[in-house]
Amino acid sequence: MTDRDGPAAPDRTVRQITIRHVAERAGVSIKSVSRVLNKEPAVSAAIREAVERAAAELNYRPNISARALAGARSYLIGLVYDNPSSNYVSELQIGAMAACKRAGYHLVIEQVESASLDVRTVIREAVGTLRLDGVLLSPPLSDNDLAMSELEALGIPYVRIAPYLYPDRAPSVGIDDQLAAAQMTFHLWDRGHRDIAFIAPPQGHAAAARRRDGFLHAMAERGGAVPPGFMQEGAFTTVSGIEAGHALLALPTRPTAIFASNDDMATGVMIAAYQAGIDLPGDLSVVGFDDSPIARSLHPLLTTVRQPTAAMAEAATDMLIRSGQARAVALDFDLVMRGSVAIGPAAR
Amino acid sequence: MTDRDGPAAPDRTVRQITIRHVAERAGVSIKSVSRVLNKEPAVSAAIREAVERAAAELNYRPNISARALAGARSYLIGLVYDNPSSNYVSELQIGAMAACKRAGYHLVIEQVESASLDVRTVIREAVGTLRLDGVLLSPPLSDNDLAMSELEALGIPYVRIAPYLYPDRAPSVGIDDQLAAAQMTFHLWDRGHRDIAFIAPPQGHAAAARRRDGFLHAMAERGGAVPPGFMQEGAFTTVSGIEAGHALLALPTRPTAIFASNDDMATGVMIAAYQAGIDLPGDLSVVGFDDSPIARSLHPLLTTVRQPTAAMAEAATDMLIRSGQARAVALDFDLVMRGSVAIGPAAR
DNA sequence: ACCTATTGAGACAACGTTGTCAACCCGCTA
DNA sequence: TAGCGGGTTGACAACGTTGTCTCAATAGGT
Numbered sequence: 001m002t003d004r005d006g007p008a009a010p011d012r013t014v015r016q017i018t019i020r021h022v023a024e025r026a027g028v029s030i031k032s033v034s035r036v037l038n039k040e041p042a043v044s045a046a047i048r049e050a051v052e053r054a055a056a057e058l059n060y061r062p063n064i065s066a067r068a069l070a071g072a073r074s075y076l077i078g079l080v081y082d083n084p085s086s087n088y089v090s091e092l093q094i095g096a097m098a099a100c101k102r103a104g105y106h107l108v109i110e111q112v113e114s115a116s117l118d119v120r121t122v123i124r125e126a127v128g129t130l131r132l133d134g135v136l137l138s139p140p141l142s143d144n145d146l147a148m149s150e151l152e153a154l155g156i157p158y159v160r161i162a163p164y165l166y167p168d169r170a171p172s173v174g175i176d177d178q179l180a181a182a183q184m185t186f187h188l189w190d191r192g193h194r195d196i197a198f199i200a201p202p203q204g205h206a207a208a209a210r211r212r213d214g215f216l217h218a219m220a221e222r223g224g225a226v227p228p229g230f231m232q233e234g235a236f237t238t239v240s241g242i243e244a245g246h247a248l249l250a251l252p253t254r255p256t257a258i259f260a261s262n263d264d265m266a267t268g269v270m271i272a273a274y275q276a277g278i279d280l281p282g283d284l285s286v287v288g289f290d291d292s293p294i295a296r297s298l299h300p301l302l303t304t305v306r307q308p309t310a311a312m313a314e315a316a317t318d319m320l321i322r323s324g325q326a327r328a329v330a331l332d333f334d335l336v337m338r339g340s341v342a343i344g345p346a347a348r
Numbered sequence: 349m350t351d352r353d354g355p356a357a358p359d360r361t362v363r364q365i366t367i368r369h370v371a372e373r374a375g376v377s378i379k380s381v382s383r384v385l386n387k388e389p390a391v392s393a394a395i396r397e398a399v400e401r402a403a404a405e406l407n408y409r410p411n412i413s414a415r416a417l418a419g420a421r422s423y424l425i426g427l428v429y430d431n432p433s434s435n436y437v438s439e440l441q442i443g444a445m446a447a448c449k450r451a452g453y454h455l456v457i458e459q460v461e462s463a464s465l466d467v468r469t470v471i472r473e474a475v476g477t478l479r480l481d482g483v484l485l486s487p488p489l490s491d492n493d494l495a496m497s498e499l500e501a502l503g504i505p506y507v508r509i510a511p512y513l514y515p516d517r518a519p520s521v522g523i524d525d526q527l528a529a530a531q532m533t534f535h536l537w538d539r540g541h542r543d544i545a546f547i548a549p550p551q552g553h554a555a556a557a558r559r560r561d562g563f564l565h566a567m568a569e570r571g572g573a574v575p576p577g578f579m580q581e582g583a584f585t586t587v588s589g590i591e592a593g594h595a596l597l598a599l600p601t602r603p604t605a606i607f608a609s610n611d612d613m614a615t616g617v618m619i620a621a622y623q624a625g626i627d628l629p630g631d632l633s634v635v636g637f638d639d640s641p642i643a644r645s646l647h648p649l650l651t652t653v654r655q656p657t658a659a660m661a662e663a664a665t666d667m668l669i670r671s672g673q674a675r676a677v678a679l680d681f682d683l684v685m686r687g688s689v690a691i692g693p694a695a696r
Numbered sequence: 697a698c699c700t701a702t703t704g705a706g707a708c709a710a711c712g713t714t715g716t717c718a719a720c721c722c723g724c725t726a
Numbered sequence: 727t728a729g730c731g732g733g734t735t736g737a738c739a740a741c742g743t744t745g746t747c748t749c750a751a752t753a754g755g756t
Binding site: 041042 | 704706708
């Protein structure tokens with residue numbers, strides 16, 4: 001185990017600056033240093049200042065391993081995800097990292113296959129070995145019973161991001177998917193569309209099912225009809241969007257607007273329209289959901305719903321760090337109006 | 349600090365299963381358990397087996413904090429990145445995580461603004477506090493002097509992913525960008541294109557500058573001419589691709605093919621072509637570089653160069669974990685032929 | 697002036713693992 | 727039979743921090 005140190009191996013034996021050095025320089029006990037660093041009460045201003053100066057001068061960084069070993073906190077938050085779009089994960093990470101950085105925490109990421117039993121193992125392994133202070137569960141893991149049970153058994157706090165099922169099982173952060181879908185539907189309606197088709201998320205996909213409800217309720221509220229052929233089922237992929245698009249565009253009475261329950265499927269619809277020689281948005285309006293980056297690369301630019309993904313992760317991480325008692329938190333969403341919606345027949 | 353435990357607070361006082369429990373159950377000393385777990389030599393088969401059984405029965409997981417504190421290794425690898433495309437980062441993470449998982453390591457991610465002095469702080473903070481065993485530097489940090497100097501000062505091994513500058517400064521993993529660009533250029537040439545324009549990466553952007561060299565050398569080798577107007581400068585964004593595309597398409601002699609040095613700019617070129625009413629790929633062939641997911645969402649599908657991003661990160665992580673002496677490693681790339689290249693004038 | 701709270705500070709023992717070193721056992725040689 | 731060396735094993739002390747306990751000093755009430 002020591003023969004790993006070749007001639008070029010870096011010198012890992014440099015002694016680090018410890019709390020003891022700081023204590024010595026400040027002329028106090030190590031415990032007082034610890035108190036100052038952890039912002040514990042009952043420290044005089046004089047000692048606090050002396051310690052802070054000494055720490056700054058020595059450029060002292062507490063050793064997280066020692067902290068975790070001695071104390072209760074590991075200063076590590078885990079982000080567990082399956083594999084939704086990379087952009088989505090990336091946004092989550094940005095938000096989570098921002099919150100971590102602010103509080104001196106660090107982010108450890110773990111990927112799992114949510115379908116497999118692997119979930120249990122990965123969580124047990126990561127938590128057991130890393131002593132995470134909390135875990136962020138992102139879709140579709142936010143509704144994964146195995147993951148939640150395991151975390152509960154291990155007694156680790158966790159927050160679910162954009163869950164759908166079991167709303168009160170654990171703290172969560174999300175948006176009101178149903179309201180967002182309804183508002184988008186009203187937008188189409190108000191722009192003069194009546195024949196609106198919907199491409200639903202795959203069966204069983206959680207948060208997204210609420211998008212379908214939002215669409216249907218909004219249509220009902222306005223007194224609009226949704227013929228059976230106007231409800232297509234997708235798989236959240238571009239390809240499934242192309243298929244659903246072709247099916248809808250082949251209908252005897254063609255919809256004047258198509259609401260895809262995510263942006264990838266909306267992209268597919270646009271491709272289908274290109275292929276069918278249909279003018280966008282003149283002959284067909286298309287809207288999506290998520291505001292993934294592709295929405296800004298399409299032609300025309302896609303009108304969609306923006307979820308504050310990064311903010312959601314940030315809020316969730318804060319909840320974990322603060323260990324507050326908050327339950328389900330709903331953040332605001334935005335309807336992003338771009339060029340893919342034109343005036344419909346009823347408003348011409 | 350203790351009033352954080354509300355009534356609903358999880359019981360974090362559960363004692364974990366330690367090496368001592370395993371030792372007791374196996375009837376050996378804790379040191380022997382440690383030896384077995386670390387696969388040290390000089391352990392009899394009998395003890396090895398007894399320890400392994402006991403550990404499995406107790407479902408024992410070594411505490412990473414204690415390991416890091418007592419020993420030399422923290423079992424933590426850091427991935428530092430600025431913010432290239434989210435897909436790219438995601439691929440890196442997948443590769444790095446795979447290598448980590450295999451070796452019982454975990455991945456900590458840190459984002460920095462490479463332009464700012466922040467780089468130093470983030471690295472010092474993360475390394476100083478986490479005791480990382482190694483750091484993965486991803487573009488554009490792979491060429492960041494500040495980052496490298498800091499890591500060298502700290503004595504932490506690091507591997508650069510897809511670097512360009514200072515090829516021998518530290519171990520690195522990449523592809524041969526110049527060769528890839530040359531091969532793509534030959535591909536266009538061989539399909540009958542002679543008037544080929546190039547949209548270069550922003551000044552100073554590292555690995556990508558080699559793409560420009562590859563293009564120019566390939567053209568020179570075939571005896572082709574590259575008029576000044578055919579070399580445009582982009583900013584790696586879709587918008588800059590649109591601008592460059594419009595500039596190129598407004599030229600008196602229009603190129604029959606455009607080689608954009610990344611996929612986002614190729615997307616922009618396609619949008620510019622749509623807007624100018626130019627038929628793709630009939631009147632204009634377009635190729636990109638990176639094989640980002642958008643390449644598969646465009647219409648027509650984009651021909652591009654696929655970098656084995658995940659494999660690069662995986663190889664880099666392995667190098668870190670094994671602490672081998674390998675230097676610059678070049679992995680294989682692929683030319684992904686899709687529909688965006690048509691037969692050019694010279695081959696008709 | 698005395699006693700009692702209250703607050704500030706330090707000594708010391710964890711925490712769970714690995715590194716060091718000494719002791720042991722075995723078979724072999726002199 | 728004693729001595730020797732290689733291969734195994736275990737005792738014990740780190741590692742750097744926080745939690746607990748104790749003690750001193752100060753303030754407040756009679």
